[in-house]
Amino acid sequence: MQGMENDRVDQRLEPLIVRVKRTIAPFAVLPFPKYNKFFQCQSIDDRGNLLVRCLMCCQKTKLLSCSASSSSNLRKHVKSQHPERLQEIDSSTNADSRRRIRRDSSLNGTSSAANPNRTASSVSQSNVDRLVFNYVVGDLHPISICDTPSFRELVSGLQPQKTVMSSDVLLARMDREYEAMNSRLVHQLSQVATVSTTADCWTSAKGSSLGMTVHWINPLTLERCSAALACRRLKTVPSYDVIAETMEEIFREFKIQEKVCSTTTDNGSNFCKAFGLLLDDEEDDDCEGCDTEFVSVEDILAEGSQSGRFYSLPPHIRCASHTLGLVATKDVHEALKDETFKWICETTFAKCNSLWNMQVLSNCVADSIKEALGIHLKCPNLARWNSMYDAMKQICDLCQIQDKMDSCCAILGLMVIGFCS
Numbered sequence: 548m549q550g551m552e553n554d555r556v557d558q559r560l561e562p563l564i565v566r567v568k569r570t571i572a573p574f575a576v577l578p579f580p581k582y583n584k585f586f587q588c589q590s591i592d593d594r595g596n597l598l599v600r601c602l603m604c605c606q607k608t609k610l611l612s613c614s615a616s617s618s619s620n621l622r623k624h625v626k627s628q629h630p631e632r633l634q635e636i637d638s639s640t641n642a643d644s645r646r647r648i649r650r651d652s653s654l655n656g657t658s659s660a661a662n663p664n665r666t667a668s669s670v671s672q673s674n675v676d677r678l679v680f681n682y683v684v685g686d687l688h689p690i691s692i693c694d695t696p697s698f699r700e701l702v703s704g705l706q707p708q709k710t711v712m713s714s715d716v717l718l719a720r721m722d723r724e725y726e727a728m729n730s731r732l733v734h735q736l737s738q739v740a741t742v743s744t745t746a747d748c749w750t751s752a753k754g755s756s757l758g759m760t761v762h763w764i765n766p767l768t769l770e771r772c773s774a775a776l777a778c779r780r781l782k783t784v785p786s787y788d789v790i791a792e793t794m795e796e797i798f799r800e801f802k803i804q805e806k807v808c809s810t811t812t813d814n815g816s817n818f819c820k821a822f823g824l825l826l827d828d829e830e831d832d833d834c835e836g837c838d839t840e841f842v843s844v845e846d847i848l849a850e851g852s853q854s855g856r857f858y859s860l861p862p863h864i865r866c867a868s869h870t871l872g873l874v875a876t877k878d879v880h881e882a883l884k885d886e887t888f889k890w891i892c893e894t895t896f897a898k899c900n901s902l903w904n905m906q907v908l909s910n911c912v913a914d915s916i917k918e919a920l921g922i923h924l925k926c927p928n929l930a931r932w933n934s935m936y937d938a939m940k941q942i943c944d945l946c947q948i949q950d951k952m953d954s955c956c957a958i959l960g961l962m963v964i965g966f967c968s
Contacts, residue, residue, distance in 0.1 A: 579618040581639040585632065586611070586621055603629045675702065675709045680720055690714045690721075729801075732774055736803055739763045744776065744803075744861075745811045746794060746818070748785050755781040757793050761803070776801060787820035791858040794821070807861040813869040822863035872933065898964050899942060903927065905959060912959065919955035920945055 577583050577599065586599040589610055598610040601624060613620040625632055670678075679702065683692060692698050693714045702711045712720070736742060742763040749756060759776040777797045783789055798804040812818040883889045903926045905912045917923050925941050928934040945952050946964060956963045 577618075578615060579621070581636055582618055582621050585625065585629075585636075601628070603632065669708065670706055672709050675706055676712055676720070679712060680717065680724070683717060684721065684724075690717055693717050732776075733801055735772075735774075736761070736763070736801055736806070739766060740806065741808050742803055742806050743809050743811070744807055746790075747812065748781075748790060748815065748817065750785065755785040757781055757785070757790060759794065759797055761801070785817055787817045788858075790817055791821040791860060794860060795858055804859065809862045809864045810860065811864045811866055813866050814873060819863070819865075821858070822860055868933075895964070898962055899939070901961055902942075902956075902959070902964075903938070905961075915958055916955060919958055920951055 577586060577588050577597065585603055586601055588597055588599050590598045592598060592612070595615055596612045597615055598612055599621070600610055603625075611620060611624055622633075622636070625636060679693065682688065683690065691714055693712055693716075699711045702709065742761050744762070745760045747758050749758075756778060758778045760773060761776050762771065762773045764770070765772050777800075779793055779797070781789055781793065794810070795804070798807060810822075812822075883892065902916070902924060906916055906924050907913075907926060913923060925934070925938040927938045942952075942964065953963050
C-alpha cells in the first residue's frame with residue numbers, strides 16, 4: 548500500500564518536475580530573484596526539489612534543498628546562519644512587491660493614469676474642452692454631437708469629474724476661435740510684401756459659394772505657405788460684378804489689397820469678365836476716325852460707382868490644368884470630323900457608358916463587376932475634367948487582361964470591349 552501511495556505521489560509531481568527541469572538547469576538562476584545573489588542552484592532531485600549551495604558560507608557545506616515554489620528553507624538558512632543579510636533580503640522583497648503591484652495594476656487597467664481620483668493624472672477642464680472642440684471641428688462632426696447622451700457618457704466615462712460643453716457653448720467658442728485665427732492670419736500677411744491668391748466659385752442646389760486661398764513665401768525660411776482666406780455664401784446669382792465685389796471685400800478684410808500680385812481662377816466667363824478680360828456687348832472697338840469728345844471725369848466716376856462697374860482687382864491668371872482640359876476637349880471635337888475616328892469613338896464610348904450606367908444604377912451589377920474585375924469602375928464626372936481620362940485609362944488597363952473584361956461583359960450581357968487590341 549505504501550508503495551502504491553508513493554507511485555501516486557510521483558505521478559502527481561511528475562509534471563512539476565518536468566516543467567522545472569525545462570526551466571532550471573544546473574548553475575542557472577533560481578526562481579526567486581532576491582536569493583540569486585546569495586545562493587546558486589546545483590541540481591534537481593528526483594522529487595523536483597532544488598539543490599542549492601549557499602555562497603555566503605565560507606567553507607563548502609552540504610547542499611540545501613528547497614521547493615521550486617517556496618523559498619522558506621532558504622530564508623530559514625539565512626536567518627539562522629547569516630542574520631546580518633536578512634534585512635537586505637527583506638528590503639529587496641519590498642521593492643519586488645511594489646514592482647509587482649504596479650505591473651498588475653497596469654495589466655488590470657487600474658493604473659494611476661486611469662484612476663480619476665488621482666489629481667496628478669487627471670485632465671483639466673480646459674484640456675477637455677479643447678479636445679472636444681478639436682474633435683468636432685477637425686473631423687467636421689455635427690455641432691449637436693455635444694448634446695447626445697452617448698458622447699457625454701464617453702467623456703464622463705474617461706473623466707468623471709469633468710463636464711461636456713453644450714452645443715451653444717461650442718458655437719460661441721467657434722466664433723472666438725475664428726476671430727483669433729483671422730487675427731493671426733492678418734498678422735502673418737502683414738509680414739510679407741507680396742502674396743498670390745486663388746478663387747473658385749461653385750453652385751449647388753442650395754446656393755452659390757466663393758472660396759479663396761492665399762499663398763506666400765516666408766521671408767525667413769523661404770518656405771511656401773498657404774492659408775484659406777474665406778468661403779463666402781453668395782446670396783445672389785454669381786455674376787461677374789458679385790464675384791468682383793466679394794473678392795474686393797475679402798482683400799480689404801485681410802488688408803492685402805495692395806499686396807496681391809495675381810489671382811488664379813478657372814476659365815469661367817464670370818471670372819474672366821470680373822477681371823476685365825471680357826468686354827460688354829455694347830462697347831465698341833476704338834477707331835482712329837472717331838471725333839474726340841471731352842467729358843467730365845466726375846460724371847464718369849459718379850456713373851461708374853452707381854452702376855458698380857469699377858473694381859480694383861489684381862492681374863488674372865487662368866488655371867493651366869483647366870485650360871489644358873478645354874484645349875483637349877476642343878481638339879477631340881475637331882477630330883470627330885473624321886468619319887472613321889467618329890465611328891470608333893462613338894461605338895467605344897457607347898460600350899463604356901453601358902458599363903458605367905449599369906454599375907451606378909444597380910448595386911447587384913456593381914457587385915458583379917467587383918467580383919469579375921476585382922475593383923469597381925471609375926465613372927466620369929462632369930464637374931471634373933480629368934475624370935473621363937481616368938475612367939478610360941482604367942478600362943484600357945483592364946482590357947490588357949482580356950479574360951477578365953470579356954467575362955465581365957459576358958456576365959452583364961454586353962458586347963465585348965475590344966478597342967485596346
